[in-house]
Ligand code: SF4
């Protein structure tokens with residue numbers, strides 16, 4: 001009699017030792033230095049002189065298993081079957097024979113996949129699900145990312161040079177799966193109208209006290225509508241964060257006429273030179289214009305070019321702006337400064353200019 | 361299998377040099393009804409400029425409270441293939457290393473049980489298997505575990521820990537990011553699979569202050585490698601950088617935040633006593649400089665995206681920690697934090713917001729850590745100081 005297979009749980013992921021190339025195990029923790037050999041290719045040299053070549057290939061975050069199998073084939077052909085992914089969705093082929101580098105790049109090119117994104121370059125955009133998979137999305141994610149990466153591609157593959165790293169990220173709503181708020185350029189989907197409350201449903205499918213306490217600005221009050229318990233939203237107090245929608249499906253904010261994206265600049269996470277910084281608002285609102293969001297790609301290309309032309313070596317977007325000051329940045333970028341640029345949430349006072357150091 | 365839907369808008373996104381997600385969906389759509397209807401529904405979203413997903417529902421695999429994100433189309437009659445389109449989060453291997461075999465195992469499972477579409481990887485770090493129906497969840501899970509994979513976190517639990525490539529390939533790794541990530545993941549399987557916290561909890565491990573996984577911006581506990589002795593310097597290699605055109609004075613020395621470097625055109629001097637371990641000079645001259653030998657990590661707490669009360673960066677909790685297996689001291693600290701936060705945290709209150717509400721001083725007291733000057737950018741400016749003298753009075757009696 002066949003034995004019943006026991007259902008296993010809580011085994012965790014496979015151990016990385018089983019999945020990394022032998023050269024990584026042998027040089028674990030003893031790598032000496034690395035060099036960028038050409039766009040998208042670097043070599044790490046171990047204490048014993050071992051050399052590991054990395055070829056970084058462009059990755060759309062959304063990939064099919066058919067594409068993944070092609071990558072697996074290339075890894076077999078050139079890398080003894082070893083590859084990895086980066087935190088920004090790129091694919092890294094890990095080679096021990098430098099003679100394999102160019103044939104691999106040629107095979108990738110034949111698949112329409114370019115290599116790049118290492119060092120002072122733009123690399124793939126960290127992003128979220130958008131209209132492909134999320135109920136909260138104020139914009140699509142993959143489409144905007146594809147359109148932006150197409151226009152900045154020369155900065156990915158090394159055709160055009162940059163003074164330093166530039167990291168772009170996109171989140172399709174303020175939930176920010178992927179925390180884009182510390183990026184050189186952040187694209188953030190925003191709603192601009194208060195939730196539409198379905199009063200017949202709120203009491204049935206949501207917990208009214210939870211809904212009331214979900215709102216950071218206390219814009220939600222319990223009420224009765226036609227004898228049924230529900231909630232009312234004080235619209236002047238609403239900043240469209242969609243916290244209420246997260247806890248109560250009967251309060252959607254999605255709205256094709258008023259949703260869109262905002263652009264934020266000057267954030268970073270690395271501690272190099274300056275401390276990590278949040279991105280700050282550059283453009284409050286651009287309407288959704290699928291399929292290629294030309295207003296968004298235009299402004300991002302302009303910002304990249306402006307920074308590239310004016311920043312000193314190594315200077316990140318935020319470091320450059322801090323040096324030249326924000327008013328100068330607005331002037332140079334040709335962005336109109338509006339009421340929305342001035343913070344009015346908690347601790348807003350700390351963001352006011354509190355000195356006379358002004359570039360006139 | 362039926363023909364692919366007409367997608368004039370999405371077709372525009374197959375043009376241009378960057379890999380196209382539309383091409384990926386189309387490829388999967390040749391074999392999977394889910395992907396075909398995803399394509400149709402997405403075209404509709406592009407036309408109408410609005411998403412067509414309902415608020416997530418609660419679905420999962422037996423005995424787990426997380427790891428599956430329920431998703432349903434709001435146009436199930438038009439697009440039955442995505443009437444259920446749930447996502448499985450699969451715990452990635454630390455450092456995102458794969459053999460071609462492991463990658464094919466995942467592909468084969470998802471060929472049989474899902475849409476054929478993935479995210480490599482999701483924002484938290486998991487392998488995301490995008491889109492399947494409720495009855496497929498258990499069989500997918502079973503096959504994953506047979507191949508040595510397990511689900512990741514979702515909801516108010518420990519989210520799948522993730523880390524940079526660390527010592528596996530990076531000379532700057534100041535501790536074993538992969539080892540610690542694996543250890544924490546295995547130690548907290550229960551907390552990862554069965555939500556029991558006020559809200560989510562993320563661990564992120566970066567091997568040095570370059571922080572390649574953005575730990576400081578998006579993890580409740582950010583463990584970032586650093587060192588506390590002298591930068592390792594090879595003067596001959598420094599000279600070579602200068603000879604090869606690096607402007608050491610302007611681009612390295614003037615960029616040092618501690619102003620602790622000197623360059624006389626011949627020799628680079630670093631006053632390590634004042635070095636802030638920012639990595640800049642090392643990044644600029646990787647062959648000449650390296651982090652010191654007394655390596656460890658800074659532990660920071662509390663970063664998060666804006667929801668609910670505004671975005672936060674992590675702040676210093678332990679200025680220097682010497683990671684040593686089995687990391688008991690770290691786990692004691694983590695569990696002390698979880699105890700306090702689980703007990704007193706409000707629903708949907710991340711630990712960073714909890715600390716803002718109760719005050720860092722009180723929080724430190726509750727978890728049994730002494731205040732240290734490294735924890736603040738500067739001491740308080742406001743004179744409204746709370747004192748609790750009641751204990752002293754008691755002692756007088
Ligand atoms: S950022 Fe918002 S809309 Fe985008 S995937 Fe996350 S929760 Fe959904």
Ligand code: SF4
Pocket residue numbers: 194195214215216217218219220233237238239240241242243244245
């Ligand atoms: S969208 Fe945000 S601010 Fe507006 S009512 Fe909902 S929770 Fe409150």
Ligand code: SF4
Pocket residue numbers: 524525526530531532533534566567568569570571572573
């Ligand atoms: S965080 Fe530091 S150690 Fe980790 S991969 Fe990046 S540079 Fe290397």
Ligand code: SF4
Pocket residue numbers: 273615616617618619620621630634635636637638639640641642
């Ligand atoms: S690591 Fe940073 S602070 Fe230290 S010497 Fe180098 S540039 Fe200066």
